Amino acid sequence: MCRKIIIVGAGPAGVSAAVQLTRLGHKPRLFDSTGHVGGLLVNARRIENYPGFAQGISGPEFIGHLSAILARWKIDVEQAHLQTITPDDEGFSLTFAQKTVKTSRVILATGTLPIELPELKPASIRIFYEVAPLLAAQPREVLIIGGGEASFDYALSLADRAIHVTLAFRGEFPRAQGVLVFEAMENPFITLSPLTVLSGISPSGVPHVLQNGVPIEFPGAALLVATGRRSTCSTFSLPCDGSPFTKHRGLFIAGDMRLGGLGQLGCAVGDGLYAAFLAARSNP
Numbered sequence: 001m002c003r004k005i006i007i008v009g010a011g012p013a014g015v016s017a018a019v020q021l022t023r024l025g026h027k028p029r030l031f032d033s034t035g036h037v038g039g040l041l042v043n044a045r046r047i048e049n050y051p052g053f054a055q056g057i058s059g060p061e062f063i064g065h066l067s068a069i070l071a072r073w074k075i076d077v078e079q080a081h082l083q084t085i086t087p088d089d090e091g092f093s094l095t096f097a098q099k100t101v102k103t104s105r106v107i108l109a110t111g112t113l114p115i116e117l118p119e120l121k122p123a124s125i126r127i128f129y130e131v132a133p134l135l136a137a138q139p140r141e142v143l144i145i146g147g148g149e150a151s152f153d154y155a156l157s158l159a160d161r162a163i164h165v166t167l168a169f170r171g172e173f174p175r176a177q178g179v180l181v182f183e184a185m186e187n188p189f190i191t192l193s194p195l196t197v198l199s200g201i202s203p204s205g206v207p208h209v210l211q212n213g214v215p216i217e218f219p220g221a222a223l224l225v226a227t228g229r230r231s232t233c234s235t236f237s238l239p240c241d242g243s244p245f246t247k248h249r250g251l252f253i254a255g256d257m258r259l260g261g262l263g264q265l266g267c268a269v270g271d272g273l274y275a276a277f278l279a280a281r282s283n284p
């Protein structure tokens with residue numbers, strides 16, 4: 001039995017939990033599928049709402065700070081993908097792709113998964129759900145489906161690189177509000193397309209939409225779908241009820257995973273701290 005507290009997910013929630021537990025005198029183990037720190041922040045163009053960075057900070061720059069604080073506290077990120085977590089008499093059995101770890105206390109901070117569109121199955125072209133891998137593919141034109149904050153952030157990241165973007169959303173107005181929308185409206189590389197739904201992808205791989213009932217094709221455009229995210233709770237057969245507690249003593253949930261969808265960096269960091277206190281105080 002491993003007496004160390006196990007944290008799964010090295011996004012901001014998992015990192016803040018790991019640092020806090022280390023400060024409290026524990027030696028937690030921190031796992032992430034990617035082996036890297038930062039989670040969804042790798043996609044964030046400019047974080048302007050996190051106290052401490054008055055001028056804003058990009059997601060990748062913020063990840064640099066997360067890496068630095070892990071180094072300061074000598075915490076490594078172990079690359080491993082959690083497949084199942086099984087409660088037993090002694091605590092929990094965590095099955096990763098290549099090993100099983102037993103422990104009595106666990107913090108899950110595995111974030112969210114994209115909500116996929118049923119009309120895209122089976123898809124004949126690669127569909128992107130985050131901007132970081134799309135940027136690596138160096139597209140010339142992108143069709144984004146979804147009108148939330150992430151869509152606008154993605155559009156602005158692409159426009160920064162002179163990539164033409166059509167940002168399509170179902171309603172007359174996007175769900176996103178405020179500065180991101182104003183910036184996008186003024187950006188010459190971004191075209192907003194209200195009252196628009198994705199109607200499918202042609203056999204040759206061309207995405208097409210219905211804009212106010214009128215069909216439009218986007219030959220040569222990469223497709224980025226940002227129609228929301230859902231908690232990874234269901235991956236581990238856990239209910240997502242907004243609580244950091246689960247019915248299993250010693251098992252806690254933090255960050256966007258607890259919130260049930262895409263949240264905010266500050267909430268994830270605070271959640272990680274709180275989960276660390278809960279785990280430290282729970283008697284195995």
Ligand SMILES: Cc1cc2nc3c(=O)[nH]c(=O)nc-3n(C[C@H](O)[C@H](O)[C@H](O)COP(=O)(O)OP(=O)(O)OC[C@H]3O[C@@H](n4cnc5c(N)ncnc54)[C@H](O)[C@@H]3O)c2cc1C
Binds near residue numbers: 011013014034036
């Ligand atoms: C485009 C974009 C812009 C954003 N901008 C802002 C902003 O300006 N301000 C703000 O406050 N917030 C912003 N956010 C939100 C912020 O990034 C998230 O709220 C935050 O990253 C959530 O942190 P988390 O640790 O809960 O989850 P995540 O960051 O999602 O991290 C989860 C981690 O768990 C790992 N993982 C998942 N499944 C497994 C598994 N089975 N086994 C092992 N590891 C696993 C993943 O690899 C990932 O590293 C933005 C998000 C996006 C996408």
